[in-house]
Amino acid sequence: MDGGNFAGNFEDILPELSWLCWRNCPPKLQANNFVLNHLVVLKLSGNIIIEEWSGWVEMMVPSKVKVLHLVGSKSLIKTPPFHELISLERLVLKDFPKLAEIDPSVGKLERLIYLKIKWCLHLRELPKEIGCLAALRELILVHCFSVHYLPESIRYLNHLSRLVMEDTRLVELPVAIKKLVALEYMSLVNCTSLNRLPDAFEKLGWLTELDLSGTTIEELPSSIWNREDLTVRTNSSNIRTPRRLEDKEVCIPQEIMLSYDALEYEAKQIFLDIACFFVDKKITNAMYMWKACEFFPEIEIDVLINKSLIIMVDRDRIRMDDEFRDFGRKFFCRESTDKSGDRRRLCFSEMALDIVEAKKGTENVVALTICTSRRNFTREDFANLKNVRFLESNGGNFAGNFENILPQLKWLCWRNCPPKLQANNFVLNHLVVLKLSGHITTEGWSGWVKIMVASKLKVLNLARSNSLIKTPCFTEFMSLERLILKDFPSLAEIDRSIGKLERLIYLKSNGAVS
Structure with missing residues (x-):
């Protein structure tokens, strides 16, 4: 029924009613002695209020609904x-x-x-x-x-x-x-x-x-990749069944191997970076990292596309067939398998954290992503990782003297970052991409500015601080080209210094409710 009400004495009325659907129901039932002894389905929509709920409960036998x-x-x-x-x-x-x-x-x-x-x-x-x-x-x-x-x-x-x-x-x-x-x-x-x-x-x-x-x-954990029986639907709208790459031989057609072997060093590095970290992602920011590595990414990306090793969609998003992705990850799995810390790309976050905590990383490592941690990392954890150019972390902090640590780092993505960086003498001279999400505060911003050479930073992505009311000052980022501000529910003001960013070509802001 739709609308209306029941009024007066309803004793023994509708004694066999099992289903009642009442659209635009009234807030208060006016009938008395109205008990539906056999009611099993009750669907109410309309002006339901908690103060009058007892009247609806009296209408039914609660033990039967x-x-x-x-x-x-x-x-x-x-x-x-x-x-x-x-x-x-x-x-x-x-x-x-x-x-x-x-x-x-x-x-x-x-x-x-x-x-x-x-x-x-x-x-x-x-x-x-x-x-x-x-x-x-x-x-x-x-x-x-x-x-x-x-x-x-x-x-x-x-x-x-x-x-x-x-x-x-x-x-x-x-x-x-x-x-x-x-x-x-x-x-x-x-x-x-x-x-x-x-x-x-x-x-x-x-x-x-x-x-x-x-x-x-941005990353599927190893516990997903290691599941043969688990299908995953991703942003690519393709159903993908991960395979256990470390335990099974990946069958690579001869023509794929020949295509890879024919690549120059720079193209191989970009291909392996994509396979480990950038499948189904936009690579605009990654281009800045590769340029900083002097890899000439525009040329190498074209080479990879022409050899059908990758597919470009929506102008800047990279797709890669499963067999090519597995091929790239196969190289990860076979690089110095006796010593995990010697592998160049530590794309399984649990393994990366174990290696960092055990201080087993070597100069061979160029990229790693670390799983969620509340640990305060010290210089000893990263002392041997002298050639890392790509680092993603979740939680934790850097503490103590970090002078000359991670000297080649060009990409830092830190989710659930702390409001204040505890490390001192921490300067990332080659950083071009910085992505921070978490407890960002205006008061603690100066500590973040100190870790980078602001004149070199090209991309700044700030996200998800619930307390930030006003953005930090941007005056020192004279080379910044891309600025993203996302999910700041309390943000009410963007600092006027944004007008000083003369080289800025891309500005995006969303999720700023206030």
């Missing part, structure tokens, strides 16, 4: 309590623009197997009691743009087989994700703030499909 579907209340800030619905198996909450809190009593729904939350724009988090839903098999959040994290309590969802987090502001997946031993399908479609996955997928033995379409994931 299996499906509750609540939609479209413009004023509901907190869901009603659910503790009386002891037999509920499916709960759907949809289109509550002001909803900010789900009542903790949701954790009492011991028989709940399906929970879907959609278009709840102000919902910031799921209650920790969600971990009490022992029977839950499907958890779906769609268009919940304020949700940044999942609670650690999801580790207790032992029967969860389907996890969908689409169009959320999810920043990271909790390490507890590895406890979801029954998980078969995971979708992170359009989670644009998510750029890294935890290296925990080897624990998810039942996981067969992972959809990362529309994310900013």
Whole structure:
């Protein structure tokens, strides 16, 4: 039914009703003695308010209701309590623009197997009691743009087989994700703030499909690449089945090997960089790094395209067939396999962290990406990595005297960077690309400026600081050509010094809500 109300005495009325769908329902039920003894499905949309929820509960026999579907209340800030619905198996909450809190009593729904939350724009988090839903098999959040994290309590969802987090502001997946031993399908479609996955997928033995379409994931952890039975959907819209490159021989056609062998040194280096770090990514920023290495990238990229080793799409995005990518990673796996620290490209982040922590890196290493860490790295960790030109890290800090450390570094991407750099005498004389995301503050900015020779920096990408109100000063970046400011919800002002960037050719700003 659509609209209206029930009024007066409804004793013994509609005694066999099992399904009630009421669009534009009233906030308060005016009928009395209205009990639907056989109701199993209740779908309400309209002016639902928490103060009048008890009237709806009195209408049903809570021990029999299996499906509750609540939609479209413009004023509901907190869901009603659910503790009386002891037999509920499916709960759907949809289109509550002001909803900010789900009542903790949701954790009492011991028989709940399906929970879907959609278009709840102000919902910031799921209650920790969600971990009490022992029977839950499907958890779906769609268009919940304020949700940044999942609670650690999801580790207790032992029967969860389907996890969908689409169009959320999810920043990271909790390490507890590895406890979801029954998980078969995971979708992170359009989670644009998510750029890294935890290296925990080897624990998810039942996981067969992972959809990362529309994310900013820049690296798949080794625990994904090592899974033969896991298919991954990426931004390229192709379904890709990773293979275990370290344990299996990659079958390379003779013509591919001949094409690679015919390349000059510079083209080989660019090809291997792409295979390890830049597949399905825009390479505009990487071009600056390769130019700083005196590789003449425009010429070499054309050579790689002409030899069909790479494909250029959308003018600056590189695609590479799986067999070529595997070929490039095969070189990674076979470079000094007895000594991992001798490998030139450490593209498996867990291995890279182990090598850095064990201080086993050598002068052969030119590129590495380090997985999430809270460690304070010291000069000893990087002392032997004298030729590294590409470094990506997540979390942690640099501490102590860093004089003459990483002297050849040209690319630094630091996710979840600290507000203040603890290292001193840390100067990266050849840095051309700097990408920082995390706790950036105006007060701590001078420390970041000191690590670079500002006259050489070409690309500055700043992202995801929740507290930054005004951008830092840009006056020292006289050679800057590309500036990106992204996901600063409190940013209210861009410093006027931006007008001093005479060589700036590209400026992008998004996600600055204020």
